[in-house]
Amino acid sequence: MSALDAHVEDYLRLRRALGFKLERHGLVLPQLVAYLEAAGAATVTSELAIAWAGLPKGARPNHWAARLAVARGFARYLQTIDPATEVPPPGVFPARRHRPTPYLWSQEEIRRLLEGARALRSPLRAATHEALFGLLATTGMRLGEAIGLGRDDVDLVAGVITIREAKFDRSRLVPLHPTTAEALSRYVARRDRLCLRPRSTAFFLSSAGTALQRSAVDKTLRKITTSLGIRTATVRPRARHLLVSVRLPRADDPGGRTPRRALRSTAMSALAPGLQAFFTDRLIGQRAASPNTIGAYKTSLRLLLGFAAQRTAKAPAALDIAELDAPLIAAFLDHLEADRHNSVATRNNRLAAVHSLFAYLALHHPEHAASIQRVLAIPPKRTERNLVTYLTDPEVDALLGACDQTSWTGRRDHAMFALTVQTGLRISELADLTRQDVALGAGANVHTVGKGRKERRTPLVPATRAVLKAWLGERPGEPTDPLFPTVTGGRLSRDAIERRLTRHLTVATDTCPSLRAKHVTMHTLRHTAAMRLLLAGNDVTVIALWLGHEQIETTNLYLHADMGHKQRAIDRTKPLAAKPGRYRPSDSLLAFLV
Structure with a gap:
């Protein structure tokens, strides 16, 4: 292994430890090293990096720009070790980011899509794709998230779906409308009746009893939309945008047009990016916290933000650090015990998560130091330590x-x-x-x-x-x-x-x-x-x-x-020489009172 190969391994290991997957980097950086060594270079130079990024010659500029971005990231890391390393400049290739315009499904097209799925030849395949497309249309989940659901991820009694390690390794809860939960319950009953011995624990099963493959679902979607005349040479609808067509009509607009105000994004305060950095930088990157710890902190802070949003009548993303002051945190802790009936130990665990977040915010937002210090001064509540319960x-x-x-x-x-x-x-x-x-x-x-x-x-x-x-x-x-x-x-x-x-x-x-x-x-x-x-x-x-x-x-x-x-x-100790005594009153009145 050459010195450059060792540096690549160290670079990938470091970045992946911070939560980055770097799948593309792991494939192309060894190619860059081979190119540099073939040219007789001991480190990265701008000329060689640009020449390597421009391969193959017939590719698009976006492809070249992506390769150059990989080389620049590695060069910045390597320059801290070897000062002779050159970081190639950005913008060498005229790359343009083109995001295709999403296709907005109408309610009628969604209805026809579900009918087309229902008409598929295999009964299990028909039931699976009808339930899958219906779920995408009502929740807006990504296709990969939906087909990656396990049976334990779908709680139809509580009406909640747990999406685990989705894009950017983020997990979230998706509430279900009662009609959606009812439709999924019908699918579960039919799925279990048609597939007695499944070969996978996935929620959505193929006709063979295995987990769905994204390519197969895309193929089925293309087949249905083409037969219905929705898909043409210029119109290519995708499952991801099924929810985009759902509009909330205004009371004064019978046409159901989406109000312009609803299209504007909510202004984000310093709390939101600070909270995200607390999880990505502090817990994951610096402390390498376990998934259980991260999950407990997420639950605690989600409860806090929900309480603060209800109390201040603001969206969680619009809350500011100053609004999460000591009186609000104290009220939140009282809410946990009085309304949610949490124990004192649970209350203290929630407070520990809040303290950890505010200790991190104190380092990055000194302008809120006084408010943060008052929150950090809130003490945990003393608890009674009961004897442990055990079985004989x-x-x-x-x-x-x-x-x-x-x-x-x-x-x-x-x-x-x-x-x-x-x-x-x-x-x-x-x-x-x-x-x-x-x-x-x-x-x-x-x-x-x-x-x-x-x-x-x-x-x-x-x-x-x-x-x-x-x-x-x-x-x-x-x-x-x-x-x-x-x-x-x-x-x-x-x-x-x-x-x-x-x-x-x-x-x-x-x-x-x-x-x-x-x-x-x-x-x-x-x-x-x-x-x-x-x-x-x-x-x-x-x-x-x-x-x-x-x-x-x-x-x-x-x-x-x-x-x-x-x-x-106590049996090994010497007994005390103590004898029982008796009180004898010295006065007749005191004797009467005895």
Whole structure:
């Protein structure tokens, strides 16, 4: 590997760590290095970079300009290492950015499109494309976002679709109109009836039971629009612009023309770009925060912006930093507890996200330093630390016995709960387990990457090893398949695992009534594993290592829950020489009052 090749790898690694994909850069930069080395150059020069960018000779100027932009970015990086590097000037090639005019679908054309999709030969293909085009028309989603939806991404009960890692790796929630949710529910029923054994967990399935391909959908759209006479040699409608035709008519305009004011974009304050930079630069680029942390911060700040927008009657993008002052933040925290019925711990977590954002804004907007400082001075609320809830051995036996092992889901749940009680895995760690994470040979263990990106291996006792061995042998699969899958082969969500636990607890309370007095979650099973280790006489440092705790203080809370540990401690002390006394009044009136 040459020095230039090493610099290219370092450049791509650095930029990708900041969140850039650089797929094109990864393809063309090695070509640039080969061109430079063939010319005998040890670094980038403007002349060679421009000559390389102008290849091939018959290409369009836009293609040359794109290649030159890649070379300029790499040259700017390389110049910080090698001062002899030359950065080629911009604007060498007369490139013009041409964005084609979108085709505005009419309501009648959308109706005809759905009828054309309904008339496709394959019943499943017809149902899929009718539901897909209808969803695009009502939500404005990108085609790639729609065909990339998984079954767990579509919540028809709540009427919300979760789009994950869309353009620029952004995720968002898309609300559904009740009629859209109803139409998608009909599609789900028909899809499951026509495809009993799907080969994919995608929401929209092809006639073969696999996920849709974008090229196939584009081909189907071209076929339908051509047959309907919508597509011509000069008119080429796209699925992306199905929503553009939906207009909101004014009360004083029976023609339904879109008011000019609605076409203007809302003026954006300094808060909006600052908030975006907080996620892209601070959390992703500088701190490399985990997806769970980013998701929690997004939820907290989304709630704050929604509350502030309602309180100030302004759009979130129009809010200014000065408007998110300390009184508004305090009112938001009260709203969380009073209206949303959040616990004090949740309230403090939301405040921590707000503090993190404002600490970042303080560095970039000193003009708001006084207001930001007052927000940062809002303290977290003190919370009551309750004793941990854990299950006794009879309660654990009742829970495991409630799993119906004559069914496939019952055997899966039995293995899942047994593993959790023995190892103390977090629910997120349990949901992320794959088949290759379990080693059942000598020194049987389960491998996890948990909170804080800490990797650990937890030993398995013979009983748990036997249960997992029987479970893995029952359903063969690929090493990367989920260890505890859904009936369709997908990954169980955390909510689904909690629902399965609640279902089995309802049955277990019939044989173990003491469970009725306890609020049991999957984290309770983690507490149970810790208490079993403590009651067996293990040191608290060993338990902290077992559970993957960062600080020993977190594990000390289990000491407070163990009354036996406290009783043994008091038994080793010398009893006090204290005798009970009696009050004797010295006056008859005082004796009357006793």
